Amino acid sequence: MSDVAPAPRNGRRVDVDGVWKAYAKGIFVVRDVSFVLNPGEFLTLLGPSGSGKTTTLMMIAGFETPSRGRIRVDGRDIAADPPDRRNFGIVFQGYALFPHMSVLDNVAFPLRMKGVGMRARQRRAAEMLEKVELGALASRRPHQLSSGQQQRVALARALIFAPDALLLDEPLGALDRKLREQLQSEIKAIQRRVGVSVLLVTHDQDEAMSMSDRIAVMADGEILQIGSPADVYLHPATPFVAGFLGETNLLPGTCRGVEDGHVVVEFRNGELGRARIPRFGSRPAAGDPVLASIRPERMRILRADEAADSCMEGRVVSCAFLGRHARYVIDAGHHVVVVTTAWSETAALAAGTPVRLGWLSEDAQSLLDRDGRA
């Protein structure tokens, strides 16, 4: 009982160190994953399904055993602890509230498991429910609540025993977009109020961008890049990261060397262009296959008198009106390029119109095309 502090703590440092996981011999679903969850930090494991992010979370929670590697909390290896002896608050997809218990009993459950007496745990559960503004619904059953309220109960239940960290396993995965955005800000607000560290697993890049202090992008069991949302968006380390976070044009070509601090790329249509040297990924050398990543909102359709650092000729294939902006698909010979521009009815370009595309060197990111994964 002494280990249940009444006041919320900021969580502990969780160290995931060189963790591998294989379900069958030699087939790894998690490969050499390492990261640190710092006290009070909001870290997101972002990746498509099958990228190993949930398996990683479940190994931290204790429901899966790593094949190799260590997981430490404040320096102590927790490999031998079963899930109920680890001190993580977990929120599952669908929330997994106990259907036969009242909201109050759900929130008091962790304290009951720790041997806190009936009165003390009910009082503290009621306090916790006040914190998430559900005090009035304490005697309801979970199925009588909206999904937003259920999420708050799940958070209250996961936070009441002052966990070392909060682990969120796609908690918003099954909800519609509008509700999801609302609940994202709720999670964020509660996290700030309590000051707990959070490890979120999601496949939704908007969710990751809007909530996280840092994002670890995962694919095929590996962490490809870990950094702030701005870093991974603006300075992707691999073509996959560039494509997974937001839409991008990945134009294949060959590196023709470095000039004035920029990589010179020869594209398949023979034109030359410039792009930034990668800040985080491998630096391409002359002769290497590379991809230039240019976001649709950074690619421009040039007027006759306009100039840009790099240019490319093309022809409009289609134009779609998306409300705030227009989305053009342009055939630039060997490359199909997507461009979004501010919508203007008079300037709308018909299919077949020849155009000149251009971009600033600072808006293009060169990426080593190591295995053609784009």
Added chain:
Amino acid sequence: MAPSDLTATPAPRRLGRGLLFVACAPILVLLVVPSLIIVPMALTKGNLIQFPPIWISVHSFADYLGDPNWVDSTLLSFKVSALAVTIGGFTGGAAAIAMHGRLFPGRNLVSGLILSPIVVPVIVLALGDYLLLAPLQLIGSWVAIAALHAMLVTPYVFISVQTSLAVGLSTALVRSARSLGAGRLAVLRFVYWPAIRPGLLAGAALGFAVSFDEVVLALFMQGATTVTLPVRMFTAIEYDLTPKIAASASLFIALAVLGLLVQGLGARGRGAA
């Protein structure tokens, strides 16, 4: 079905329902009438079970309740069924929990083995059990009858608990309890128990019915003081055709109706929860 639904039903649907009723009615009659015909037969004035009865007397009920042999058999049947359901509820429930969400080699074999008492002809079971238990001097033991009945009850409980678990229990629920500090026993109590309770009750009720009117095993295992009610009825039909048979059969029907009522109320309670 609300009346407004019926008025809103288009004509072809109504015709379909009518045809369905016409097709089902004879089957319903065939199923129910033989069960119900036994009740008037118990009200005969005569000393033989017959149809139509000689109206009207309740002496068969008085005879039935006044005959210590018949009363003992009735009490024995309750005792045997209660023990059988207790054992079968435990084994069937435990098996369903143990196999829930687990994949292991031979899983289908194990589950087939648990279900086999439903499939294997009871007469084969009875003969095998007789040959096995006779040398052990267990023929005539009511506990032995209950144990064999428990084997019949187990698959019913197993199936209905399995269904309850599939509906009411997810891996996330178990994992969430574990992460909140629940050890294995606490998970059993707070997660599994509420989830299996409806299935356990339904399976136990069905199992009780199966055990209470089981005649073949009980016939093979009977001793001088361990004649269950169905066995006594069976013997009486062979020898004296007393209307006590009809009187005790009416008891069976009353029990069945009670069981259906309990189940119906239970289902309604679950629906409201």
